Amino acid sequence: MPRISADPRARRSREAALAAATELLVEGGPERVTHAAVAERAGVGRATVYRHWPDVQSLLLDALATDARPLLRLGDGSVREQFVAHLQREIEWLNHSVSASVIATVIERAERDERVRRIREGMFGRADEQLEALLAAAVQRGELSSGVEEDARELVARILGPLLFQRFMLGMRLDDDMVTRTVDAALAPWVPGS
Structure with a gap:
C-alpha cells in the first residue's frame, strides 16, 4: 500500500482518485480502472495518480480495500x-x-x-x-x-x-x-x- 502524505492537498487528490477508481470499477469492472481514466475522472494529473499508485494493481487494491x-x-x-x-x-x-x-x-x-x-x-x-x-x-x-x-x-x-x-x-x-x-x-x- 502506498504511503499516505500528511499534505492536505495530497490527501484530497488521493481521496478524489480513490472515489474515481471506485466509480470506474462500478461502471465497467476492474478493466476500467486505469491511471489515465482515474486522473480524468478525478480531475487530477496523471502524474499525481502515479505518485500515489505506481501501478494499476495497487490502485485497484486500494479502491477495493476502501470499499470492502x-x-x-x-x-x-x-x-x-x-x-x-x-x-x-x-x-x-x-x-x-x-x-x-x-x-x-x-x-x-x-x-x-x-x-x-x-x-x-x-x-x-x-x-x-x-x-x-x-x-x-x-x-x-x-x-x-x-x-x-x-x-x-x-x-x-x-x-x-x-x-x-x-x-x-x-x-x-x-x-x-x-x-x-x-x-x-x-x-x-x-x-x-x-
Whole structure:
C-alpha cells in the first residue's frame, strides 16, 4: 500500500482518485480502472495518480480495500440481535451497485492474488476467532446450544450465502425482514428447544 502524505492537498487528490477508481470499477469492472481514466475522472494529473499508485494493481487494491467491508461484525450481547442489527446496517451498501462490483472483483481476483485474498478474508472470514468466542459466550448464557462455536464458518455461510445469492444472483433488493428471516433460519439449528 502506498504511503499516505500528511499534505492536505495530497490527501484530497488521493481521496478524489480513490472515489474515481471506485466509480470506474462500478461502471465497467476492474478493466476500467486505469491511471489515465482515474486522473480524468478525478480531475487530477496523471502524474499525481502515479505518485500515489505506481501501478494499476495497487490502485485497484486500494479502491477495493476502501470499499470492502466486513460483512459480519459483532459486539457484546445477544448473537441474534447483533447479527440482525449489523446486517441491517449493511443493507444500504449491499443494495448499492458498488457492492456488486467490489464483491465480484474481490472473489475473482482472490483466486490469484494473495493481497486480494486478504481483502476477501477481511470481508468474509477473518472474524472466526472473535465469532467463536462470541458464540461460546452465547452458549454459556443459554442463548445457543453447545457445538455452534465449532460451526462458526457454517453459520456465516448460512447467513451470508442466502443474502448474497438473493441480492447478486436474483437481483433482489435486501430489506430488514429478509435479514431477520435469514438470521433466524441460520440460527434455528442451534437455538435450544428448536
